[in-house]
Amino acid sequence: MIKLVASDLDGTLLQGGAQSLSPRSEDLIRRLTEKGIHFVAASGRQYDNERRVFAALHDDISYIAENGSVCIHQGEVISRSTIDPDLCRRILEEIKREGNFEVVVSREDSCFIENNDEAFVNHIVNVMHNTTQIVDDIREVDGPILKIAICNMNDGPHIVDKYQKHLQDMFSSEIKVVTSGNIWIDFIAPGTNKGAALEKLINRLDIKPEECMAFGDQYNDVEMLQFVGTSYAMSNAAPGISYYSTYVTDSVDDVLEDLLATLP
Template identity: 45%
Template sequence: MIKLIASDIDGTLLEKSGDSISESMIEIVKVLIDKGIIFVAASGRQYDNLRRLFSPIKDQIGYIAENGSQIYYKEHSIMQEPIAPEVVRGILEDVYEKDECEVVMTGKKGTYIQPKGEFFRHYMEEVLKYDLQIVDDILAVEDEILKISIQDKNGIDEAAVYFKEKWGKTLSVVTSGIIWMDLLAFGVNKGSAMRALQEKLDIKSEECIAFGDNYNDVEMFESVGTSYAMSNAEEDIRNMCNKTTNSVENTLLSILEDL
């Protein structure tokens, strides 16, 4: 029996980061809810951004936000895991020594950037439509930090190697697409968040389905009974999943037909 369905957003429900969730997808989720199935948006995006995407049903679904560092269900916070302040400072100092990298810092009270260029500010505010605080000195921010995201618009691979080697034993470090990587408290990821949600809601892993397309979805795939990789995902991502799909909407419609 299916009790919970989780889906990644960018590259899974959305082809482009500036897109909106389709009306047809919103209607499908409404049907799932009517049938007693919990829908969870699982993403590296911020909680408020996800609520905007799912505005018509924002108070009726669950959220795994910031790649697992924030978990909400029906507006109620289930868990938030901050990074140690001295670790935050060390990461930020490293980022600002790398001219090609930009950083987004998400805390319990807000999301902060100190952009090195206008392109990054525009991308975050106008394309992704993040609710941001632009600061003059990101090191001076007073907040409990949940996630640090690093962007290199030329490709994140080189920076990922550096940060994984330096911080991989202290933090969870995961790439999220071609130009992003996320650093979270050690052991925090979409999978740990899924398990916390399952425990809170008294749902077994085999009663859950997850959709995703990237390496930040791996632990989530491992924490559910049935996993779907997008058909355009990397081969090793597809191989670790039970099934593949080229459309979450179409797959959900098929699932609903079988209920």
């Protein structure tokens, strides 16, 4: 029997660039929690942002934020991981040399960006509604740093893929470098991922992996999809993601509807 459902947000539960839950999704998740099934929002987004997306559900659900860097259940931090300060400095110096990517440095209390690109700033502040601080030099942000994310909104996914391979060649022995959506590359602390965070959470909740269901669409979801007993890749997922999942679906909501139909 399924006792927990975990879902990625962008490109999975939230489709087409949506920044809020659909009424149907909200209703389905509420009905699941009323049946005693735990729901976990598992995203590369910051915790404050996830809380806003799920404002109507508050602490009825749990949160895995920053691609597993922090896991919070009913206001309690279950796990947290940070990036070595020297490694942060070297990554940021390399990105600055490239020059075509905007940077987000994430702490638990806020994310930090520079005011270089009006469209990017608008996206972070007014579209995503992140808790944000604008700084003159991203390299001067004090830690502890949970995650570094970079974005190219102008040149297309092929540029992102090419630069990701370059960054992996440079840093993959020290840190995880993954795509998160079509225009984002994330740097996540070693051993940190959504699956590892979910494992810590279910240990706290006394739930087994085979009693869990998960949804995802990108390479930052792979460990979570592999960890649970039943997993779904989205039909429009990144190439190869379906290899790591049990099933493929067009709609998280449709699967949740089917799950609810099996419950007493």
